Amino acid sequence: MELFKMKRDIPFMSYGKITTFISLVTFIAAVFFLVAKGLNFSVEFTGGTVMEVQYEQSADINAMREKLDTLQLGDVQVQALGTNRHIMIRLPNKEGVAASQLSNSVMNLLRQDRSDVSLRQVEFIGPQVGDELVTGGMLALSMVIIGIIIYLSVRFEWRFAVSAIIANMHDVVIILGFFAFFQWEFSLTVLAGILAVLGYSVNESVVVFDRIRENFRKPTMRNKTVPQIIDNAITSTMSRTVITHGSTEAMVLSMLVFGGAALHGFSLALTIGIVFGIYSSVLVASPMLLMFGLSRENLAKPQKQKEEAVV
Amino acid sequence: MNRYPLWKYLLIAFTIILGIIYTLPNLFGETPAVQVSTNRQSIVINDQTQARVAEALQTAKIPTDGMFIVDNSLKIRFKDTETQLKARDVVENALGEGYITALNLLADSPTWMAKINANPMFLGLDLRGGVHFTMQVDMEAAIQKTFERYSGDIRRELRRQKIRSGTIRRTQNSLTVPFREAADLEKALPKLRDFFPEATLTPQGNNLVLTLSQQLLDQVRSDALKQNITTLHNRVNELGVAEPVIQQSGSERIVVQLPGVQDTAKAKDIIGRTATLEVRMVSDDVSLIQAALVGNVPDGYDLLYTAGEMPQPTLVNKQVELTGDNINDAQPGFDEQGAPSVNINLDSTGGSIFADLTSQNVGKRMAMVLIDQGKAEVVTAPVIRSAITGGRVQISGSMSTAEANDTSLLLRAGSLAAPMEIIEERTIGPSLGKENIEKGFNSTLWGFAVVALFMVFYYRLMGVFSTIALSTNILFLLAILSALQATLTLPGIAALALTLGMAIDSNVLINERIREELNDGIPPQQAINIGYQNAWATIVDSNITSLIAGIALLIFGSGPVRGFAVVHCLGILTSMYSSVVVSRALVNLWYGRRRKLQQISIGTVWKPANKAAGQE
Numbered sequence: 001m002e003l004f005k006m007k008r009d010i011p012f013m014s015y016g017k018i019t020t021f022i023s024l025v026t027f028i029a030a031v032f033f034l035v036a037k038g039l040n041f042s043v044e045f046t047g048g049t050v051m052e053v054q055y056e057q058s059a060d061i062n063a064m065r066e067k068l069d070t071l072q073l074g075d076v077q078v079q080a081l082g083t084n085r086h087i088m089i090r091l092p093n094k095e096g097v098a099a100s101q102l103s104n105s106v107m108n109l110l111r112q113d114r115s116d117v118s119l120r121q122v123e124f125i126g127p128q129v130g131d132e133l134v135t136g137g138m139l140a141l142s143m144v145i146i147g148i149i150i151y152l153s154v155r156f157e158w159r160f161a162v163s164a165i166i167a168n169m170h171d172v173v174i175i176l177g178f179f180a181f182f183q184w185e186f187s188l189t190v191l192a193g194i195l196a197v198l199g200y201s202v203n204e205s206v207v208v209f210d211r212i213r214e215n216f217r218k219p220t221m222r223n224k225t226v227p228q229i230i231d232n233a234i235t236s237t238m239s240r241t242v243i244t245h246g247s248t249e250a251m252v253l254s255m256l257v258f259g260g261a262a263l264h265g266f267s268l269a270l271t272i273g274i275v276f277g278i279y280s281s282v283l284v285a286s287p288m289l290l291m292f293g294l295s296r297e298n299l300a301k302p303q304k305q306k307e308e309a310v311v
Numbered sequence: 312m313n314r315y316p317l318w319k320y321l322l323i324a325f326t327i328i329l330g331i332i333y334t335l336p337n338l339f340g341e342t343p344a345v346q347v348s349t350n351r352q353s354i355v356i357n358d359q360t361q362a363r364v365a366e367a368l369q370t371a372k373i374p375t376d377g378m379f380i381v382d383n384s385l386k387i388r389f390k391d392t393e394t395q396l397k398a399r400d401v402v403e404n405a406l407g408e409g410y411i412t413a414l415n416l417l418a419d420s421p422t423w424m425a426k427i428n429a430n431p432m433f434l435g436l437d438l439r440g441g442v443h444f445t446m447q448v449d450m451e452a453a454i455q456k457t458f459e460r461y462s463g464d465i466r467r468e469l470r471r472q473k474i475r476s477g478t479i480r481r482t483q484n485s486l487t488v489p490f491r492e493a494a495d496l497e498k499a500l501p502k503l504r505d506f507f508p509e510a511t512l513t514p515q516g517n518n519l520v521l522t523l524s525q526q527l528l529d530q531v532r533s534d535a536l537k538q539n540i541t542t543l544h545n546r547v548n549e550l551g552v553a554e555p556v557i558q559q560s561g562s563e564r565i566v567v568q569l570p571g572v573q574d575t576a577k578a579k580d581i582i583g584r585t586a587t588l589e590v591r592m593v594s595d596d597v598s599l600i601q602a603a604l605v606g607n608v609p610d611g612y613d614l615l616y617t618a619g620e621m622p623q624p625t626l627v628n629k630q631v632e633l634t635g636d637n638i639n640d641a642q643p644g645f646d647e648q649g650a651p652s653v654n655i656n657l658d659s660t661g662g663s664i665f666a667d668l669t670s671q672n673v674g675k676r677m678a679m680v681l682i683d684q685g686k687a688e689v690v691t692a693p694v695i696r697s698a699i700t701g702g703r704v705q706i707s708g709s710m711s712t713a714e715a716n717d718t719s720l721l722l723r724a725g726s727l728a729a730p731m732e733i734i735e736e737r738t739i740g741p742s743l744g745k746e747n748i749e750k751g752f753n754s755t756l757w758g759f760a761v762v763a764l765f766m767v768f769y770y771r772l773m774g775v776f777s778t779i780a781l782s783t784n785i786l787f788l789l790a791i792l793s794a795l796q797a798t799l800t801l802p803g804i805a806a807l808a809l810t811l812g813m814a815i816d817s818n819v820l821i822n823e824r825i826r827e828e829l830n831d832g833i834p835p836q837q838a839i840n841i842g843y844q845n846a847w848a849t850i851v852d853s854n855i856t857s858l859i860a861g862i863a864l865l866i867f868g869s870g871p872v873r874g875f876a877v878v879h880c881l882g883i884l885t886s887m888y889s890s891v892v893v894s895r896a897l898v899n900l901w902y903g904r905r906r907k908l909q910q911i912s913i914g915t916v917w918k919p920a921n922k923a924a925g926q927e
Contacts, residue, residue, distance in 0.1 A: 044870075052743075103738070104576045120743045122575070126734030128447070133869065140867035147859035155852055189802055192864065192872040196809060196879065199860025203813070203853040207820070210849040240823040243769070244816040247762040251812030254758035255805060260750035262437070262801050270809065 009235040012283065013227035013290060019283035027170055030177020037180045042187035045134060047127040049091040049102050056116035058084035067109055073102075081261065086120070093127050137191050144198050145169075152202075156209055157298050163288035164205040167280040171201045175272050190265040197273030200248070204241065204281035211237050212289070216299045226294055230286050241278060249274050312840050313903035315896055323896050326888075327783060333790035336420035336431040342376065343395035344417040345402055346553045348384035349410050356383050360406070367405030373398050388417055414571075415553030432793050434570075435800030435874065438748050440741030441570040442578055446543075446731040448563045453535035453729035454528060455481075459631065461510070461521065462486055467667065468506050474499045485522040493517055532563070535728035540565055542727050546582050565731070575738050587727070588655075590633040590668070593676035593692050594626045615680060617689045625689045627678045632668050636728075637661025643715040644705075651715035652707035653690075662702030670698035679706050751804035758808055759785075762815055770822050772912030773898070777818035780894035784814050787885040792878065802875035810882030813857070817890035821846040826915050835908040843895055850891060858883050 043050045061078050064087065068076045077090040091102060103122040110117045145165055152161035175194055179186050211233035215221045221229055252274060255267035347364065349356060361378060364385060368375055376388035389395040395414060403412040418431045436443050462479040465488055469476050477489035490496040496519055504512055511522040540557055543565060547555045556568035572578050594612060603614045603626050611629050616622035640656040657665055668677070678692040691706050763781070766774035788807065792799065825842030833841065861883060864876035902908055
């Protein structure tokens with residue numbers, strides 16, 4: 001069986017203007033939602049307490065709310081997780097209240113009303129932790145970017161490095177845009193997912209770049225123009241692109257479906273990331289190469305064939 | 312061309328066998344066990360301990376499934392949790408003071424595996440339930456305490472030399488000692504220089520300024536952290552938790568993880584305690600006491616109350632003569648009247664300070680102040696009848712036997728060098744942990760099944776090879792994680808799934824390359840060879856970029872991000888090996904020997920002949 005029987009190369013580069021336009025629109029939309037709505041940061045970043053409790057019979061959320069208001073903690077959120085038996089309670093950090101004892105007092109309060117309540121998990125994060133996570137996250141993000149730029153510049157050329165990174169950032173911003181638009185919770189695991197997308201999507205660009213470089217060196221491609229060479233590279237890696245992404249997406253979707261609440265954010269970020277990863281590596285990174293004026297000479301200096309020693 | 316020398320096959324077979332051996336321990340279950348350890352250096356767990364435990368269990372008619380000593384702790388297996396609970400009480404009673412008896416789960420893998428260090432992975436708290444705390448150490452308080460100690464020492468030394476000085480003041484990194492006359496300062500300077508060789512002493516007019524170097528202050532900070540860790544260890548041991556994690560995180564934080572702990576309130580109570588003992592002088596000046604009682608506490612004094620049911624106000628000097636730092640040991644006991652007491656053993660510095668104090672203040676009262684959970688209480692305020700030398704102190708007063716026990720435990724467990732605050736706390740219920748494991752593994756399994764099915768369907772035999780290679784990838788990854796004794800967390804499982812999804816990429820690259828070569832009319836054997844060769848450069852490039860991202864996560868990430876990164880990075884490395892070396896070995900084994908290979912089962916329908924007509 002073969003999914004792709006491409007007889008001719010698909011002229012991706014001639015669609016360059018359209019694809020760039022689409023990217024630009026989605027990108028701007030994502031930035032807009034990020035600015036307008038912002039991310040719904042989880043307690044790990046904002047600080048506060050999140051508790052998940054379980055009742056044997058379904059619970060009365062309104063009664064819980066009223067009960068918890070007696071603690072006078074400010075903005076307390078009570079919401080059901082799927083069923084009315086699993087309840088999530090968010091409590092803000094409050095100056096002067098020993099937050100680490102808070103979960104105990106909440107549990108005591110809930111037990112007064114119903115004895116069938118049990119604690120599934122508590123997360124309390126002090127205000128000082130969140131800032132560090134943001135700094136750490138930003139640092140990780142910039143290190144990934146710098147690392148990839150350096151590696152690609154050495155292995156390929158600066159144009160490739162810059163294009164790949166722009167394409168990647170495009171993916172990352174769009175995922176963030178999704179999270180902002182739907183107000184999905186942005187947690188540390190989501191951050192991990194996004195950073196993984198960064199590595200993953202570069203991976204994708206690299207495969208296409210690799211083929212472009214190879215095509216430039218192929219004697220049969222000597223009389224082809226640069227866009228033709230890129231088209232050929234994309235077309236011939238097309239089946240691999242779709243299959244690889246398909247299998248990764250299968251894994252990630254499996255996590256989304258079977259992984260439960262804990263893996264939800266992570267797999268959601270990856271699900272979106274993979275879809276846009278394909279798009280961006282093919283239709284953003286490559287036109288970008290043209291824009292930066294890639295020519296045969298950029299890759300003309302023949303490198304030695306044996307590159308195995310790297311691992 | 313597609314043949315591996317024998318040694319290569321053997322090497323691959325060897326790695327796979329190693330992989331199996333180190334993955335296997337994860338498949339055996341766990342049995343309930345009781346773990347006996349000690350936090351005292353004077354007590355050693357040895358065959359004698361084992362014999363005592365065995366005898367006690369025999370008397371109580373509790374059957375064991377074997378016991379053994381590892382790393383100075385005795386582990387005893389039991390059939391079920393009920394026996395385990397019964398056994399713990401028996402063992403605890405049999406051994407008495409100084410031992411920590413904790414409930415534990417032991418891997419059920421055969422002993423020979425444990426001998427070659429093939430142990431199952433640790434499960435993170437999110438997979439087994441438990442409590443996680445991050446505590447922030449108040450370093451300013453540690454520094455403050457150091458300066459207080461210095462000013463106390465200066466005062467004592469000057470008193471001994473009979474030099475009069477004013478009140479010592481602290482500024483940023485220094486202490487200022489005012490003297491009345493320059494002559495006093497000149498007399499004091501050489502003595503204090505001898506006494507504090509580590510500090511810088513500079514005269515400024517009639518004042519003497521003692522400065523501590525940054526290096527010394529850093530030392531104070533790191534010592535404070537270390538002492539707090541030790542103290543936490545002692546306190547956690549009182550909870551009887553098996554395999555607690557207590558470690559430094561950054562320069563002023565401590566992470567405490569207590570697997571399997573349910574009663575978080577109790578855990579918080581015990582580890583959050585900041586019990587310290589201070590010895591301070593009591594003022595019995597009636598006018599001062601009366602002023603204090605109406606709310607005008609005189610400068611330099613604190614109005615504290617005694618512990619117990621009828622709190623008595625006591626006016627104590629702010630100046631701390633002696634702290635719990637100088638306590639070697641504290642045991643509950645009874646005084647001559649038969650009242651519960653705490654018997655304290657001081658170290659040599661503490662002993663000499665105490666001897667000085669008591670000899671100079673005969674007839675006066677001194678207060679033992681216990682500061683616990685931010686509350687200062689006078690435990691007892693006895694009149695000093697005669698100098699107490701030898702460093703043995705007995706505190707008795709209005710306390711019950713249980714209070715005496717608690718007080719001595721807290722004092723023994725050591726005081727904190729600086730107060731701590733819980734800045735992060737996570738509790739995961741055990742049922743949620745089980746659910747997390749199940750869901751994590753299920754999702755990996757289903758994902759893997761889909762990918763495997765597709766590969767076999769799409770690439771036929773080559774797809775089978777790819778799937779086998781992918782399976783060995785899981786095997787290697789699990790084996791390495793087990794061998795490193797990594798802690799598996801939920802993000803780790805997520806990374807496992809993602810890595811598998813990504814790992815197939817290398818095989819897809821290879822298979823697609825081979826197909827391409829075949830389509831170009833290259834003979835099968837050569838197509839395989841070229842396919843692997845051409846794919847290699849791409850595989851290296853794409854994996855290294857992923858690895859860069861993974862390593863950055865590992866370095867800068869924290870918590871779940873790091874758990875993800877560890878598995879991700881290792882997975883990238885194992886996938887390179889399995890998708891290139893292992894799958895190649897399989898292909899070579901299958902196709903390599905055939906000279907006249909006509910066809911590869913790779914699912915192509917495009918024959919070279921068709922192709923010639925199709926393109927150009």
